[in-house]
Amino acid sequence: MYSNGLKKLMMIFMCFLVVFSLIPPGISNATGGDISEYLELEKKLEQEETSQDVDEPYSHVQGGLEEWVETREGDTADRERTDKVDQDVQEAFESEDDVSVIVHIEDGESEEFLDDAQAINHRAERIQTIIDQLTDRADTTQTEVLSALENLASQGEASEVASLWIINAISVRVTEAALAEIKQLPDVSHITKEETFTVPEVEVETEPRLPEWGLEKVYAPDVWETYGIEGDGVVVGIMDTGVEGDHEALHENYRGSANNHDYSWADFSSNGYADPQDGHGHGTHVAGTAVGGNDGEPIGVAPGAEWIAVKIFNDSGSATETGIHQAFQWFLAPGGDPEMAPDVVNNSWGNANTYATTFLEGVRAWEAAGIFPLFSAGNEGPGGGTIGSPASFPESFAIGATNRLDQIADFSSRGPVVWDGESYIKPEVSAPGAQIYSAWPGGGYHTISGTSMAAPHVAGVIALMIEANTDMTIQDIRNVLKDTARAETHMGSLPNVIYGEGIANAYQAVTIAGYAGTVEGTLTDSDGNAIPGSIEVEQEQIHVDTNDDGTFAFSIREGSHVGLARAFGYETSEFSFEVTRGETVELAVTLNETAQTDLSGLVVDEDGEGVPAARIRVQDAPLSAVWTDDNGAFTIRGLPLGVYTLSVSGRGIANTTYEVDVAATDEVTITVQRSETSEEPYWQTRNQNVERNAVADSHVDSSFVDLAWESSAPGRTIFSSPVANEDTIVYTTDAGYVHAVDRDREETRWSYRTQSLNRSTPTIAGDYVYVTGGRINGCIVFISIPGSWIGKSFSTMCRFMSHLCIMTVFYI
Secondary structure, eight states: OHHHHHHHHHHHHHHHHHHHHTSOGGGGGTTSSSOHHHHHHHHHHHHHHHTSOOOOOOTTSOOOGGGTOOOOTTOSSSOOEETTEEHHHHHHTTTOSEEEEEEEEOOOOOSHHHHHHTTOOSHHHHHHHHHHHHHHHHHHHHHHHHHHHHHHHHTTSEEEEEEETTTTEEEEEEEHHHHHHHTTSTTEEEEEEOOEEEOOOOEEEOSSOOTTHHHHHTTHHHHHHHHOOSOTTOEEEEEESOOOTTOTTTSTTBSSBTTBOTTTEEEOSSSOOSSOOOSSSHHHHHHHHHHOOTTSOSOOSOTTSEEEEEEOSOTTSEEEHHHHHHHHHHHHSGGGOGGGOOSEEEEOOOBSOTTOOTTHHHHHHHHHHTOEEEEEOOSOTTSSSOOOBTTTSTTSEEEEEEOTTSOBOTTSOOOOEEETTEEEOSOSEEEEOSSEEEEETTTEEEEEESHHHHHHHHHHHHHHHHHHOTTOOHHHHHHHHHHTOBOOGGGOSSSBTTTBTOBOOHHHHHHHHHTEEEEEEEEEETTSOBOOOEEEEGGGTEEEEOOTTSEEEEEEESEEEEEEEEOTTBOOEEEEEEEOTTOEEEEEEEEOBOOEEEEEEEEEOTTSOBOTTOEEEETTSOOOOEEOOTTSEEEEEEEESSEEEEEEEOTTBOOEEEEEETTTOSEEEEEOOBOOOOOBSSOOSSOSSSSSSOOBSOOOOGGGOOOOOOOOOSSSOOOSOOEEOSSEEEEEOTTSEEEEEETTTOOEEEEEEOSSOOOOOOEEETTEEEEEOSTTOSEEEEETTTOOEEEEOOOOOOTTOOOEEETTEEEO
16 A cells, blocks of 8 residues: 555656646746745735634644644744844844844833824824824933944944934944944844835836826816816825926926925935935826826826925835835924825835835824825735735725726735734725826826826825815725725625725715715605615716615715616616705605516427426526426516526536517527536546536535535635545645545544645545645645645645646646
């Protein structure tokens, strides 16, 4: 038995070698010659998995992968820390004489004062209170460390000292000797290596030019024309590569002037420009989409809003952690004056590490101050769990990118994210971000793509909303943006981790923010019974489905409107109503039943033989599917008169559609074609053959399924399909468990943890279970009973793969 097992393992190993030898050499260099970005993604996914509290109820399972898999250095999201100093600081000294670090100060205080400050109504007073609390904390706790650094600086052992009061830390460049002294100070909590950041890469598009289509997609022109609102009196902050201040589309609404930039411009990059400049282009493009226009082309969502900017990325696209923290501080009180703080700051930048909390305190300070923290979701799509930080923070508002067909851009990062065991849907909303035409340094314009281009569309929408209602809080803005986002059928069930709530809709958002009343009512039949249906006001782009009890509610622009009420089996009814701003109008809408009939028919094959067990469903109708009897006959009862499309499917026949007008006939004969299928009695692998996905030799309609029994294993989610043979069902969970259940006795046969993220589908072949993934990244082979592992492959990353076993050869 063991010799046969070894032979099978040798076959598997040889198969791996053959498959991987076929991979063209160029593929390994597709992302620059290494797999660092994939490892970074894996780290994020592992952090999500390891953040769970997973019970260990399976002590009866012998062994564990920890007995034979060594912990790989760097597998965790956080670097190791020794004597208060992060490992990467120590490593940096191996090649450098001095290193830039962030010295974090131990203060023992919570940030409850941020919550308390939000109770202060006057915005400037609230911001000043927050700044005072943060600076007082720094003054109290940083004194000894700053004094020591001053002394070290006089000895040439330290330089570039800067207090970062927003996070209660000090940035400094130190020698190894200085580091050894600093870490001994009791007020030092820990020391990290200062990070550097690069401006997000964008896809450059020179042709075709698609002028201003993004403005139309968020309905900005409708806001300008209907309400005369363009963002007047609102200040939008741009935190980016800078802005070309004398660009024709931007110079008029720059808040500063040629003689005074103190309250409207700051440069924390290495360039140190005294006035608004941008030698890169990214920031100018972003600013143009948010507020551009004026003497130039109409490119901005809110051309009446003013802009201010902080340059954090130098002209080469590089930014320091210190400079970004200083920008967070500056925006709280531009030029030292909290009265000059912006209403929203657009951040089209981020870190690919979803769970990096480097700037969390800055985002929280902004939120408490009433500065809307808007971030691009990131360009790490299309994989799930790829939202970057700070966009990933619950306090941040993340924006995904769509194209001109309202489809999500392939590069747009997806959620979800998990913080403290709670899952959050990200992005919150999406906006146009593919092939966006906007301002560019040198007085020109350029077309580029990225979620960096999507976020400023929403910054502009927020500016329009605030002009409509200056009393809106950050939470009000968040709610209205999400509640009014435009949904399209192809987006699927919303909200989701691809589109969020949908595409930002400036017209509906502004309407709800400042010009709407509320409509409430009930949809009933002629006898007064509540019925489910829908209400539509086409001119205002409103479509709402009623609740099961027929009730409905929505907000709509003040004025006179005409609505349509629809329900299956009832005549469509038109009704008129009047809405007053800030008030609620009650409506009672009654629908009359339409005539109904029963439709009978036969499903036959090409030879005229009746097809039993065929499933017939009426498309776009809330009716249960019906099945043909042994002779191929069926009856659909209670069909309102009209034209319908029937979908016919079943085992051994090709899917077929058939159109019928039940007002003209109540009997049909539907001819279908027979089709060949490859069926097996059990679902032992994801693919029974190379032609199609697995097909079991049974057919089930979910409408007729009752729960017989259920099984659970540690973890939150099962991403893969279960597999089964004659007596065992096997599945994996995201917590890394391979779980086997007796299919008859509903009992756990065995459970084995691969110690890390696992989203692959297992394969059963004879007495063996093959599973990829887990900490080893490769393949584990089990004897199905009792579940003991008998081998593993070399460690090649294949956690999310499914596989196929034909004869004794395993393909992956």
